[in-house]
Amino acid sequence: GEDISGATGNTYTLIQADIANGISVTVTANNCLGSVSSAVTSPVEKASQAAPAAPVAESITATSITLAAITGAQYSVDRGPWQDSPVFNDLSPDTEYTFHAKLKESETHKESPASQAVISTNPAETAIPAVKDESTIELYPNPFTDKLYLKGAKGCTLRIYTPGGILVHIREVTASDEIVPLKHLRTGIYLFRLDKEGKTKTIWGIKSR
16 A cells, blocks of 8 residues: 555544545554554545534425525425425425434535424414404504503413514513513514414514614
């Protein structure tokens, strides 16, 4: 075999060029003559890599889910074919799907095991009826800063979503006039959804700072 340039120390770290080749070690000493060599190893294999973190939704609608991208990964849904894109369209509303992610084989690493997560699409908006007497429900001020006031929604469940459909806040409304602290939300646009007895009302709101 050929000598590996620079590999003269008592330790050696394998590099890409070593893959598929056998390695042997030859030992010499200053206080004796000659040398001794080890047997040639089996061919060097690519390194293993751990499964990536479980898939996380970046945005959700009634018919699509976009996963947060993972560098070097491929994705699949419900054991379907693998794809490089983290975007999945043509899904059914209000349905659970099992997503998988794995790291692709590279020049130095084998394909990783897959991680998985169960993520649901949003309900279809066309199936959402309006709340009775919705004109009596008020949400103000809009835009808001660290809190807003909710009037006439006692007994409702309040859910707040990003425009991408990610749930960021949920609260049971227990008073006719209720203060909702929202200091933790980032500046941006949000969808406020109120549910009561199978009826739903949605309001868009803006957090200004």
